Amino acid sequence: MSLKPKAVTCQCGHTFTSNRDRSWCEKCANAVYYHEKDKNKYKLSNMYVTGVIVAVITFLTYVFMELIATPLLSL
Numbered sequence: 001m002s003l004k005p006k007a008v009t010c011q012c013g014h015t016f017t018s019n020r021d022r023s024w025c026e027k028c029a030n031a032v033y034y035h036e037k038d039k040n041k042y043k044l045s046n047m048y049v050t051g052v053i054v055a056v057i058t059f060l061t062y063v064f065m066e067l068i069a070t071p072l073l074s075l
Helices: 038-073
Strands: 006-009 015-018 022-024 031-033
Touching: 006 031, 031 038
Parallel strands: none
Antiparallel strands: 006 015, 022 031
16 A cells, blocks of 8 residues: 655664655664554564464464373373
């Protein structure tokens, strides 16, 4: 989605024109957001995905231990 061009400033001080929700600074390669409130949206999304991955790995470990490892070790 293209937005109206807007001058945004990175934390390193580099200023450039952006017309997207999230752009990358050419100098330091950090993410620069068109709206400051969008920064939290990306952080929450990353935390949600990380939580889901941890939950899946934990569940698979539990299933392995209960259904596969325990019967084999009890023989």
